[in-house]
Amino acid sequence: MVKRKIGARKLIIEPENQIAIKVSGLHKSFLLPTERAWGLKQAFFNRLRGIKGYREQKVIDGISFEIKKGEFVGIVGRNGSGKSTLLKILSGIYYPEKGSVTINGNLVPFIELGVGFNPELTGRENIYLNGALLGFSHKEMSEMYDEIVRFAELEPFMDQKLKNYSSGMQVRLAFSIAIRAKGDILVLDEVLAVGDAAFQKKCNDYFESLRGKQTVILVTHSMENVEKYCSRAILLENGKIVKDGSPKKIAQAYLKLWD
Amino acid sequence: MGIPRVLNQKNRILLKELTKTDFKLRYQGSALGYLWALLRPLLMFAILYLVFAMIMRFGDEIPHYPVYLLTGTTLWSFFSECTSQGIQAMVVRGDLIRKVSFPKYIVVVSATFTALINLAINLCVVVIFALLDGVEISWSWLLVPVFILELYMLSLGISFLLGAINVRYRDVTSIWDVLMQALFYAIPIIYPISMVIGGEASGARMLAAKVILANPISQVVQDVRYNLVTTSTITTWSFESGWYWKIIPIVVVTTVLITGALYFRWQSKFFAEEV
Numbered sequence: 001m002v003k004r005k006i007g008a009r010k011l012i013i014e015p016e017n018q019i020a021i022k023v024s025g026l027h028k029s030f031l032l033p034t035e036r037a038w039g040l041k042q043a044f045f046n047r048l049r050g051i052k053g054y055r056e057q058k059v060i061d062g063i064s065f066e067i068k069k070g071e072f073v074g075i076v077g078r079n080g081s082g083k084s085t086l087l088k089i090l091s092g093i094y095y096p097e098k099g100s101v102t103i104n105g106n107l108v109p110f111i112e113l114g115v116g117f118n119p120e121l122t123g124r125e126n127i128y129l130n131g132a133l134l135g136f137s138h139k140e141m142s143e144m145y146d147e148i149v150r151f152a153e154l155e156p157f158m159d160q161k162l163k164n165y166s167s168g169m170q171v172r173l174a175f176s177i178a179i180r181a182k183g184d185i186l187v188l189d190e191v192l193a194v195g196d197a198a199f200q201k202k203c204n205d206y207f208e209s210l211r212g213k214q215t216v217i218l219v220t221h222s223m224e225n226v227e228k229y230c231s232r233a234i235l236l237e238n239g240k241i242v243k244d245g246s247p248k249k250i251a252q253a254y255l256k257l258w259d
Numbered sequence: 260m261g262i263p264r265v266l267n268q269k270n271r272i273l274l275k276e277l278t279k280t281d282f283k284l285r286y287q288g289s290a291l292g293y294l295w296a297l298l299r300p301l302l303m304f305a306i307l308y309l310v311f312a313m314i315m316r317f318g319d320e321i322p323h324y325p326v327y328l329l330t331g332t333t334l335w336s337f338f339s340e341c342t343s344q345g346i347q348a349m350v351v352r353g354d355l356i357r358k359v360s361f362p363k364y365i366v367v368v369s370a371t372f373t374a375l376i377n378l379a380i381n382l383c384v385v386v387i388f389a390l391l392d393g394v395e396i397s398w399s400w401l402l403v404p405v406f407i408l409e410l411y412m413l414s415l416g417i418s419f420l421l422g423a424i425n426v427r428y429r430d431v432t433s434i435w436d437v438l439m440q441a442l443f444y445a446i447p448i449i450y451p452i453s454m455v456i457g458g459e460a461s462g463a464r465m466l467a468a469k470v471i472l473a474n475p476i477s478q479v480v481q482d483v484r485y486n487l488v489t490t491s492t493i494t495t496w497s498f499e500s501g502w503y504w505k506i507i508p509i510v511v512v513t514t515v516l517i518t519g520a521l522y523f524r525w526q527s528k529f530f531a532e533e534v
Contacts (some may be wrong), residue, residue: 004472006528014513030532040428041430043342088531091360092360093356093357093358093359093531094532095528095529109360110357111357111358112358113380115354115355115358116354116355116359118284119278120284120287120288121280121283121284124506125283127282128276131275131276132272132273132275132276132277133273133276133355133359133361135269135272135273136272137268137272137273138276139274152517188425192302
């Protein structure tokens with residue numbers, strides 16, 4: 001058994017406090033199995049031979065920042081720079097290894113659209129299941145049901161099994177449920193730009209409506225979206241913050257990574 | 260984590276919705292649907308009855324032996340379904356665990372709830388069989404849920420403990436399958452305990468009977484039979500053995516449940532990374 005350190009993730013509710021998220025000295029590394037350490041037999045032999053059976057992969061390497069209420073923050077960086085891990089730590093899915101994370105208010109994460117969607121269930125059943133994962137009761141979902149279906153433009157398909165939906169239809173349904181969630185802080189991972197042009201317009205309107213009113217953290221590779229929606233952006237590289245500032249500057253710095 | 264947070268509204272909603280989904284999906288796409296929840300244990304009973312009661316003449320001296328046997332197989336099916344689903348739950352629901360933050364025990368509990376619902380349906384069948392076979396209705400039937408609760412606590416404890424280990428070492432699922440095969444014969448389901456004691460009770464045979472009855476599953480099965488079917492059932496309490504033999508089942512159940520829950524809670528912080 002490997003002993004692992006655990007940092008702190010605190011949840012507070014202080015309406016007069018203007019800081020929505022405070023991250024200080026955050027570290028996170030994963031233990032990756034080296035050879036086939038997946039199973040009791042290998043674990044046993046590795047112990048006998050004195051092999052650790054895993055190596056440490058540093059993913060977040062000392063990150064500190066603060067996000068004020070009402071900020072729309074874009075987090076950018078290349079694949080493997082630690083964006084998603086940071087988001088998962090903010091969302092409470094992963095535990096911080098060192099350092100601390102303080103969340104002021106109710107945080108609603110969307111690491112992926114349509115979490116828990118089951119292809120064998122109908123569209124209707126999936127709405128209720130997905131809603132439960134967002135914390136909505138059956139009654140609350142019933143009240144929002146018509147609106148969700150109308151927004152997704154899927155009225156005739158609700159009693160069909162999800163496996164018969166096209167991928168675009170699935171994402172539209174998931175997105176329509178996701179935007180019902182009410183929280184003080186929204187955390188979104190690559191959920192922009194789904195569906196066809198008409199649906200994108202709806203999404204666009206939704207994100208416009210969030211600007212300035214809601215604290216949002218958005219992970220994306222689209223610099224166009226960063227410049228369009230964000231009030232501030234953070235560039236990550238190898239688990240460290242390399243730049244923190246206006247979306248325009250960050251977009252330029254991001255594109256320079258490949259020069 | 261205090262009690263209020265464990266049972267807060269959000270967690271209750273999630274538990275309910277996941278249980279519903281589990282139950283719906285279990286028999287999805289089969290023509291007979293939910294009927295399989297009834298048919299599977301009944302068919303298993305039919306086979307065992309044919310082989311052991313009709314051909315090998317087990318249980319001739321036990322009144323209402325078919326109901327007696329059915330009670331045993333029903334409880335065994337519950338234990339086997341509950342633990343195997345519970346142990347696998349974290350892996351089966353890996354997609355949720357990697358992407359949403361919620362108390363992980365909900366996944367395990369919802370998987371075991373499906374087994375509880377199936378047990379409730381099957382117990383109705385047992386009662387119908389009992390009435391058809393001329394078993395008299397008695398106040399002692401009201402004690403049955405107490406023993407089922409005990410069996411459920413044991414199943415839940417095992418699910419927590421082995422389910423947490425299973426996240427890292429998937430071998431657990433296979434080991435448990437084999438163990439269950441052995442366990443089935445270590446419990447007096449098809450054979451009456453009187454067969455173990457035999458005609459002339461020797462020391463070794465008495466010890467075997469004591470060990471069998473010290474198993475919490477045997478204790479529950481025998482107690483349910485005693486209260487539901489026939490008072491001629493030999494139970495852990497009525498069997499002549501020292502008091503320490505009699506308290507082993509309850510000690511085992513409590514220990515497994517507490518250890519399982521604590522270990523699960525400790526490990527659950529890392530499930531999202533490992534599953």
